[in-house]
Amino acid sequence: MPERVLFTPSALELPWGQQILSRVQALDLPVEELPRDRLTGLRGEDDRETYAIAKRTLAVVVAPPSHFKLSPIPPSADWQFHLAEGCPAHCQYCYLAGSLQGPPVIRAYANLPQILENLAAYERPGQATSYEVSCYTDPLGIEHLTGSLAECIRYFGTRPDARLRWVSKFDGVNHLLDLPHNGHTRCRVSVNAAPISQRLEGGTASVAKRLQALRQLALPRSQGGGGYPIGLVIAPIMPIDDWQTHYSELFDAIESAIDFDCNLTFELISHRFTPGSKDVLLSWYPNTSLDLDESTRSVKRNKFGGTKYVYEAEMMKTLRRFFEQEIARRFPQAEVLYWT
Numbered sequence: 001m002p003e004r005v006l007f008t009p010s011a012l013e014l015p016w017g018q019q020i021l022s023r024v025q026a027l028d029l030p031v032e033e034l035p036r037d038r039l040t041g042l043r044g045e046d047d048r049e050t051y052a053i054a055k056r057t058l059a060v061v062v063a064p065p066s067h068f069k070l071s072p073i074p075p076s077a078d079w080q081f082h083l084a085e086g087c088p089a090h091c092q093y094c095y096l097a098g099s100l101q102g103p104p105v106i107r108a109y110a111n112l113p114q115i116l117e118n119l120a121a122y123e124r125p126g127q128a129t130s131y132e133v134s135c136y137t138d139p140l141g142i143e144h145l146t147g148s149l150a151e152c153i154r155y156f157g158t159r160p161d162a163r164l165r166w167v168s169k170f171d172g173v174n175h176l177l178d179l180p181h182n183g184h185t186r187c188r189v190s191v192n193a194a195p196i197s198q199r200l201e202g203g204t205a206s207v208a209k210r211l212q213a214l215r216q217l218a219l220p221r222s223q224g225g226g227g228y229p230i231g232l233v234i235a236p237i238m239p240i241d242d243w244q245t246h247y248s249e250l251f252d253a254i255e256s257a258i259d260f261d262c263n264l265t266f267e268l269i270s271h272r273f274t275p276g277s278k279d280v281l282l283s284w285y286p287n288t289s290l291d292l293d294e295s296t297r298s299v300k301r302n303k304f305g306g307t308k309y310v311y312e313a314e315m316m317k318t319l320r321r322f323f324e325q326e327i328a329r330r331f332p333q334a335e336v337l338y339w340t
């Protein structure tokens with residue numbers, strides 16, 4: 001629950017903004033209307049305090065026009081779009097560090113219906129086009145405040161050629177089970193080995209709870225589930241001490257939660273960081289135990305001259321082999337979508 005909920009005047013003029021207002025009022029959260037369409041007054045004395053204030057603030061705003069020009073997001077999906085930016089959790093390796101500007105306030109978009117309408121222009125008729133909605137937020141983590149994820153799922157249920165993908169580290173899925181998704185939404189949870197999730201993923205649901213939520217989403221409707229295609233995103237994979245044992249235990253937990261046939265995929269993402277994300281993460285979590293030592297990594301450059309630190313080639317090969325073999329042995333029906 002945020003400590004403050006701010007609305008810009010333009011957000012309050014829109015029906016979806018009003019819908020969010022009713023939800024947060026029903027939850028008895030303190031609501032403030034800003035005088036202008038700008039977020040101000042959210043900086044603390046230092047980066048740590050600014051971070052703490054921002055993470056406890058939900059701002060309901062109108063997504064700017066740049067959100068109507070979609071970007072591709074390989075290897076996860078054809079396109080990305082956003083129902084919000086920012087996330088209430090505190091992962092010390094957070095993917096958002098360095099990719100979002102300014103304090104990490106959670107901004108939920110009041111013009112969601114327009115954002116959804118715009119997606120049709122990117123569909124390839126007669127061929128499934130996929131859209132990822134979790135690049136800049138954890139959509140389930142704020143769903144009780146916005147209802148926006150359910151709205152996306154309903155919308156994609158009506159589009160024969162469009163597929164939605166979302167991923168979360170939260171577990172509140174009950175209200176998603178009965179939605180008319182038509183098999184067009186793949187629900188995924190992000191999981192990790194116990195020492196990583198327990199030490200580095202503050203404010204999230206436990207991995208056990210995430211797996212129970214995923215089970216609910218995948219179970220057939222006749223058994224009280226949602227009947228969704230599902231997926232596991234194992235990320236960020238790190239070769240911590242005794243990593244084979246810890247990741248084998250994670251696979252044991254996945255096997256007991258998903259102990260029935262279903263449409264299941266895996267995505268495997270090794271840990272990486274950039275100079276920019278390292279700086280931001282160290283300002284947010286100065287005492288982190290996260291390994292951000294460049295000297296043990298390989299440098300990967302992108303076509304725009306950006307630098308990324310990834311594990312060295314030999315380690316990458318060893319990790320990849322382990323994960324692919326475990327999945328092939330334990331989940332022969334599942335598809336591994338990518339390793340990166």
Ligand code: SF4
Binds near residue numbers: 086137138169
């Ligand atoms: Fe960042 Fe995702 Fe963790 Fe939220 S759940 S803090 S977006 S890594």
